[in-house]
Amino acid sequence: ADATIFMDFLGTIVIGWQWLKTAVTASQALKEGYRNQPEEFYESKIHTMKFFFTYELVKTNGLADTLMNNRELTIKVSKDIF
Numbered sequence: 001a002d003a004t005i006f007m008d009f010l011g012t013i014v015i016g017w018q019w020l021k022t023a024v025t026a027s028q029a030l031k032e033g034y035r036n037q038p039e040e041f042y043e044s045k046i047h048t049m050k051f052f053f054t055y056e057l058v059k060t061n062g063l064a065d066t067l068m069n070n071r072e073l074t075i076k077v078s079k080d081i082f
Helices: 003-032 039-055 059-068
Strands: none
Touching (some): 003 039
């Protein structure tokens, strides 16, 4: 019943995980001098990860609260109220 919320939750976490991996790789490239692209390319990857973590990943807190509540509003409802 809460499949959409769960998919939003999990999808956001997976995207955050991928941005973290990208930022770690970009950071290593900057530190070690291994670059095929301009420095700004790698810095933009790190910046985007920080943006995603600040503005998007925090939304998972509310989604988790909704998924874990005990009210069962979406699974224990009488058809008569519709």
